[in-house]
Amino acid sequence: MKKLARAFYDRDTIEVARDLLGKHLVHVIDGVARVGRIVETEAYLGEHDRAAHSSKGCTPRTRVMFGPPGHAYVYLVYGMHWCMNVVTEREGHASAVLLRALEPVQYLEGRTQGPALLCKAMGITGALSGHDLLSQDLFVAAPAVEPPVAIVKSARIGVDYAGSWARRLLRFQIRGNAYVSRL
DNA sequence: TGCACGATGAAC
């Protein structure tokens, strides 16, 4: 298992979203490493992407999206669920990749097929927003054996308000994987 | 200071 370097995140957001498929998300709590294989992601392309939180400008909540790549952006939706993103591209670009589903690998309890469910199973909350993904307790790693994956593209979920941006194919999932989210 | 609205999930 090899932790991904800053350079992995400092690239085109769509490339990062595709390349994250098959990688392992790791969160160490009290010495126990919870691990899930990323099987579904969504790309949010920056301030001009009307579906992205950063399109509303730099605010206390979204500030981490405007910061350097390789950090976690975690936010609360619907007043009760946490969702985790990985910040991509150069500082100031305000883009990120939403992690939408995991295939359980190690020490995960409950379902992981959905952005809020995976945060619950991984023990990820807003306290981790802004956390460096090159840290020892929260990071993404390439598994020892990483078989090639076929990728399915589709429209992003829950962003109908974003006009033409809602129709772009910025959701990526591993074809045939049993742990992708709804649809 | 108030208020409309979610990058969801579960129940009905």
Next chain:
DNA sequence: TTCATCGTGCAC
């Protein structure tokens, strides 16, 4: 299809 539930952002 409906609803739980509250931080965020923007209008007063």
